[in-house]
Amino acid sequence: MSRIRLHELAARPDGAEWIVGRPATGTFVAVPEAGKRALELLGEGLSTGEAARRLEHETGHDLDVADFVDALVELGFVAEVDGRAVPLPEPPRPTLPGIRPARVRWTLSPLLPLLVVLLVTAALVVRPEGVSVSYRALLWSEHGSLVLAFGAASGWALLLLHELAHLVTARATGVPARMRLGTRLQFLVMQTDISGIELAPRRHRMTAYLAGIGVNLAVSAGAALAAGAVDGTARRVLAALTVLALLPLPFQLMVFMRTDLYFVLQDLTRCRDLYGDGRAYARYAARRLLRPGHRAPDPSRALPAHERRAVRIYSVLLVAGTALCLAFLVTVTLPADLALLTRAAGRLCAGDRGAAQRLDAAAVLVALGGVHVLWARTWWRGRRGRRARARRTR
Known part of the structure; x- marks a missing residue:
């Protein structure tokens, strides 16, 4: 007849089930309607026995709420049992904690993807002279050291912008999000953990998944349009940036390595893992x-x-x-x-x-x-x- 206190949880419907999770840790699980109702009753302060009797009265089925609570403890959803704190490791510290959800809510606006589409369309229609998606654009200087230095600096800057776009859009939904180095087979990559985004509405999930690609496309299109307004070395540098911003995008097609498009595919196919x-x-x-x-x-x-x-x-x-x-x-x-x-x-x-x-x-x-x-x-x-x-x- 234990009574528990739950950590702050979030939930959204998913077909006949509910996705329930703890935003602070990014842990989530799919539960049936009865499981969602059990969480509500336990959250209201009912004991496991009282919740089981209420559920049996409401559904006609005898549900083992005590075992359900044991599973919740393993998931890290339970803060206290009978007034005693459940020992759990501290949630990982989010990257750039000063970015608050309220400050970046604008990144979830449907106008942003529209602006990216308009920017890319403008670059394709205008097609500035001297700008082409070719390896020759990367060789903007006869000094190889300058070409390599600019490529390295631009590559890292674009990578950070790409991952920051994921972090900010996820943070706007209330997901802490953390950036770190990772590996994908033989590749060393920068990745942003946005676990918990599964609890957000689909449009917000898609925005977070595609935010990085959107940044790359926007930078490429913006550099191409800017190149058309200048001459000389500035035009060649901007033309090189146009190509450099596009170079990481083919990698996103490698969905077998859990790239951005993998998460889009997983969401569209309605698969859990x-x-x-x-x-x-x-x-x-x-x-x-x-x-x-x-x-x-x-x-x-x-x-x-x-x-x-x-x-x-x-x-x-x-x-x-x-x-x-x-x-x-x-x-x-x-x-x-x-x-x-x-x-x-x-x-x-x-x-x-x-x-x-x-x-x-x-x-x-x-x-x-x-x-x-x-x-x-x-x-x-x-x-x-x-x-x-x-x-x-x-």
Whole structure:
């Protein structure tokens, strides 16, 4: 006959179920109508026994509210049980906590996507002279060092703007959002955790998912239009920025790596965990193929029909895309990187090399080796974090 106090929760209807979660942690779960009603009764201060009797009276079914409360405790939804605080780790600190939802609510306005569309349309219609989506636009200077420096600076600035767009639009819905480094297969990426956005209305969810792509398109179109108004070096630099802002967009099509468009796809197919379910089905299919006598049940059978179809199709994209990326890594990226690192190490160790060659070799070792070390460290931290979360939920 326990009484509990719940943390602040949010909920939205999703078909015959409800998505309920804790915005502070980004944890959410799907519950039936009876589960939603049980949360309401427990939140009103009823004990588990009183809530069970009320639910039985209202629904005609005997529901085990005590087990339901145990599940809520594991999810981190319960603050107190019978006046005793439930020990839980502090929620992760959001990035840029000074950005308050009320200050950035304007980012959810439907006028912003319309402005981006108008800006892109204007750039396509005007087509400023001297601006083309070509690799030649990137070679805006005869000095390679300037080209590389501008490309690196612009690339990082655009990356931060892209992720900041996700963070701000998610924050506008009340989601804390956190930016951090992450890995996607062999790629080192900046990513924004907007867990909890699932509790927002669909238009707001789509705005948060597509905000980064919208920023890239707006910067590209704006740079193209500005290039048409200037001459000389300024025009060439803006033409290069036009292309640089578009370069990350093809990566978004790689939905098997949970890119921005992956979350759009997951939302449109109404899947709970397209990547996780797709990976589980791919493993099941691989076992059946490699071990014909394998009797494990098909994990997709427990899913609704619409999710089952989407998961099986996605599993094909997941396997094919992952295989192609890893094949490119083994046949192209790693051999090239190893050749560069070996050559640089050899030049540093050779005693007959000039100062310029030694400096070049040191720069290669620091830059290329640093990227690989950072990838490995980020991958390890992510893996260790997943293991810690798995232990807490056992």
